[in-house]
Amino acid sequence: MKFFFSILILSIGQLFLLSANEKRLDKDGSIRIVQLLRQENSVRRYPDALPSLLKMLNEQTHAKFDTDPLFIDTLTDERLFENPILYVNCDEQPNLEFPKEERDALRRYMELGGFVYLDAGIKASFLGADLGHSYAAWEERPEVRDLFSLVFPEKTFIPLGRDHDLFRTFFRGLPSNKDLKIQSNQKRLPETVLTFVEREKWPQATYSFVGLKVKGRLACVASPICAMGWGRDEFGAWIPPISFRIRESADNFDDDLKLASFSGSTFEVTREDGLKDIIYSETGQRPLWVKEPNGKWRIFKYYSGEEISNYAHAFYSRLGMNVFLYALLN
Amino acid sequence: MKIVTLFFKILFLSKSFSQVSPSSTFEVLDGNYSNLQGQEQNGSILTQPKRSSLVETVDRAGLDLRNSDVGVRVGAAKLLGKYRITKSSFLLVGALDDQSALVRRAAVVSLAEHFSNGFYIYDKPLVEKIYSKLADPDVEVRREVSTMIPRLISGLMRGGVEVVEINGRRVYRSVPSSLRPDLLTMTLQAFLDEDAIVRQNTLKYHNYLRVPLPLQTLEKLLNDDDLGVLLTALERISTNASHGSIVRLIQNLSSHKDKGIRMKVIAVARDANRYHPGYRSTLRKMTQDTDSEVLSMAAVELARFGEKVQPSVIEKIKDYLLSVDGMSTQVTTILYAVSALGVDGVAVYRALTEHTSSKIRSIAWQRYISTSNGWDQVSLWMPALKDRDKGVRKAIINSLGGRTIKFSEAELSLLVESKFSDVRIFAAQNLLNADLETVSSLGFDLLIDEDTIVRSTTIRAMSTMRVPGWVKVMTRSLLDSDYVIQRAAMDGLLEDRQKGVPALIEYLSKNPQSRISNLAIIELNKIGIQL
Incomplete structure (x- = not known):
């Protein structure tokens, strides 16, 4: 089933690209994610996360992503319009205040079919400057709200329901022992933790996402920081530890x-x-x-601990892959 | 013999707890605490109860820990994790002996919360008590304690002096900074705990505890079913690396079904190479691995040792690199390590200049040109300037910066005709190295370029070279609507007092209100010409 679904995803993704940039697909055959990094020398938050996730996507699905994100420092960069998905780690940006030309470009990009993923686009106020924590609030962070009130004054972010397709585009459900590559009788998590995770934190492998529709299509999603859960080292071990x-x-x-x-x-x-x-x-x-x-x-x-961290990584990676595959379908 | 242990520590143990939060701060009600303020209900004002003080809260929790109801004891243990004072820690350590596993779990999690918030316990008996729960019958307690090991070390391994009274005499004696014998035995057993997380944590932290890993235990762990344990065990072979049994086990693991383990074996074999020749033969064997990434990594490690790699293996490395979708940590390592293949690596880099990933192309081009000593051969790197990705072109142009390149007219012409402005800018910059004839021939094409920087760079090059008719070019350029062009022309004219400056003065007399005029007057003043 997954195999056929993968082919479908790839085909649709390629169709999108063909319409957006036929020449590019002919040459590369892989989809390139555009990543916004407004200041080249700024402190990176999980710099290896996205390449690691894209590698996993290539390994576990039949989609073909270029594992090198294409970095742009301005939304007016013409290369943005050659690629269907823009990834923004909001914690990596000096601020989310964009000049009018960039806001116009962002609007045009989304209207033309581009998909924007705002990682760390949700951040509870009490976290303050602490970038090492996420919290499942159900509204976009104020800076994101301010930005999009200028980009799409007529639209607002709305929470994505637990039954949204985004959460089950490819992976379904929370990681099992098999997914975690641990013995079938090994405790995945402490009991109270597992109960809370299954019932409240990530029920049916969902998370707090808000989205914005453009022309009836989900064109932008914001989530608490997920990139912290995407990194693997060369031996397949997850980095960094998550609590x-x-x-x-x-x-x-x-x-x-x-x-x-x-x-x-x-x-x-x-x-x-x-x-x-x-x-x-x-x-x-x-x-x-x-x-x-x-x-x-x-x-x-x-x-905290190995089992906690491994479980969190497995979840965030499956979620991240679902988001990017969903983006291709849209 | 009557022994009364007074047990006070003269050295470090006097400071049992590093931090005690000021109790006064806990006693203040928060001003934002709106939900606890009086609330109106049915027309009457309800008075909210006042929060208790820190001491009262902890005392109450202490009483609750003795409650017969497990739920109450669990709640108290959880709450005490929020109060980082000595008394909370004492109470929580006491709760570690609760008959209910739920209470013990809550207590150990609360203690971990204290530690992670920087509130360490240094009192050795207390820390030993916590550590002893590494043998708790409940797996969650054992896991939590094993995770805490790095934070327990400072208290656990603390030496000092104790005073004991023997037959009425006070005797000072040292307290060794080592693990108590029973705890040492317990740690050795924890290496082979039934739970994989406990095994992995004990393996990971045993060095902190100064507990040696016995050879037989290591052998068992290198046969562990759990990948996490196996990866950690592989990192711990150094002290036993020369044993034949370990060498054989590593060799067996080189064909493990998990790719991550095989990659780890390569790293281990590389690092342990100096202990036993068997490790190098393991690497050689791995150049036949079914996975091309593993194969490539093993081959480049051998090449780094100076071993000749077979052409068939090099071909596989090339195929692997050509098949990857982009850069990753592993690809980066292999890509750079191809240099170690020497002359054979040049062909690999050459092939990779046509890779679909621009980052790989960029590195491949630079390495290819460097390993071929080709920075002076225009024909070698010229194709890189036709790359569709700006990043690739930029990498090459930056590498060429500072080198004096003598272009033929045909070569420079190719650059001038490029559809990429960055390449045309590079062409304009290189006009300085071309002969006058070439500049005259190609310069005018660049002067009408659509890109401002190409034009301004050309203007600067032409004025520097004083090509025939350059003054006319500069004075025309002063009339350009683009300030960058005007500025380049003005700078050019200012450099020549005989012809340039008079032309600039003439321009100013005719165009006193031009955007560049004020700046030009100031610049002329600087060189002593008053208008």
Whole structure:
């Protein structure tokens, strides 16, 4: 099934390219991802991530991507229009303020069929300058909202439903022991972690994505940072290590956390249902706990280790591959 | 013998906890804490209960840890992870002996939270207590403790002095900075724990604990079914690398079904080459691997040792590099290492100049020209300037920068006719090295180029070379609507006081309001000419 699906994806991707740039496909035969890097000497966030993901795509599907992203420093670069997918790691950009010419070019690109993936386009406010954390908020970060209010004033980002095709374009479901290349009886994750992941964090291998449609087509998606989960070293080991933030409850938390000692600030974060979680966080520290709209209090616990990291990488990579393959279908 | 252990540490152990958060900060209610402020309900104002102090919260959690209800004990253990004070740590360490695995898991995760937030425990008995849970019956506890090993080291391996009372006499004696014997035994058992993560972590961190990896254990681990354990075990062979059994095991692993393991074997065989000749024969064997990437990596490592690589293998390396979709860490390594093949590598680089990946073409061109000593041979690198990717052309042009190249008119003509502006700019720059006849012949084509930089570069070259009619070219260019062109022409004229400066003065008298006029007047003033 996957085999035929792969061929379909490749064919559609090539059709897109043919219409966009026939000459290029004739010569290369592979799809090149354009990556925006506005400052060449800026600090890169996961520089090996995208090439590593594209290599995995080539190995695990029948799609053919050039594993070298084509870097551009301005959206007016004519080469952008020769390629169907633009990848932007929002954490790598000095800012998301673009001059009018670039905003116009971005609009034109999306109207002509280009797909824009804004990695780290979602970022909860309480994370501040901490680039090492992601948080599944369900709204685009303010800078992205400001930018697109100028690019497409008539449009807004909307959350992608858990049943969206993007989440099952090629890979379906969360990584199994077989996917993780571990023995069938080995614990994938600690029990509380696995339960939370399966039910709340990444149900059916979905994640908090928001998207923007242009001419009825999903032309742009934004997600919390996913690139951190795409890197593999030459021996196939995942890099860098990733930890999990899990919400955990206990019998007495609804009473105890209400009264427990706390100094710090609270932050409101939009949930999938549009309601707000109230995050309790102390300066310079990871968030402590959360009060949910239904009045339930839960504590944040942090898990790290090989199994956690491997699982997170496997998930982010499958998700990333789904996004790029979905982009080709659109 | 009556021994009363006073057990205080004179050296390092006096500072048990590095950080104690100021308790006052925990006692303050947050101003943004709006949801706990009075809320109106049914027309009446409800008064929210006041948050407890840090000490009260921790004391309450301590009591809850003794509750008969497991759920309450779990909640208390989780909550204590948020309060980084000595008392929380004591309570959590105590909870590690709870009969419920759920409580022990919560306690060890909370302790890990303390450590990861920089709140370390240095009190050796406490750290030893935490580390002893590496033998806990619950796998999640064992995993968590094994992950924490690097953070436990400073407390665990701490030496010092203890004072004991023996028969009424106080005796000072040293506390060794090594692992307690029972913990050492436990660590040795953890190498072969039933859980792969525990095995892998113990292997990864055993050096920190100064626990040697026994040969027999290493042999077992090199036969492990888990890929993570196997990869880590491969990194740990150095102290036993000369043993024949290890050499044989590495040789066996060179045909492992997992490609990552085989790639690791290559790295291990390369590094262990000095311990036993068997490693090099392993590399030779791997040049016949079914996977062309593995084969190529093994071959280039051999070439780096100075071994001659067979032509058939070189052909396979070439085919592999031609088939890859672009650069990656492995491809980069192999691509650069092709140089080690010597003369044979030149043909590989030559073939790669036609690769679909522009990055590979770019590197291949540079390497091909360098290994052929071809930077002086225009015909060798001229095709690179026809590459469709600007990056490739730029790499070559940058490499040519600073070299004096004597072009024939035909060669320069090819550059002038290029459809790429960067190549035409390069042509304009090289007018300086051409003879006057060639400049006269080709310069005017460049003067009418659609690209401003090509034109301005040509103007600068022509003025420098004083080609026949150059003053006329400059004065015409001063009339150009493009400021960059005007500026290049003005600079050219300023360089020649006999003909250039008078022409500039004449232009200024006729065009006093031109955009360039003010700057020209200033520049003339600088060389002592007042208008």
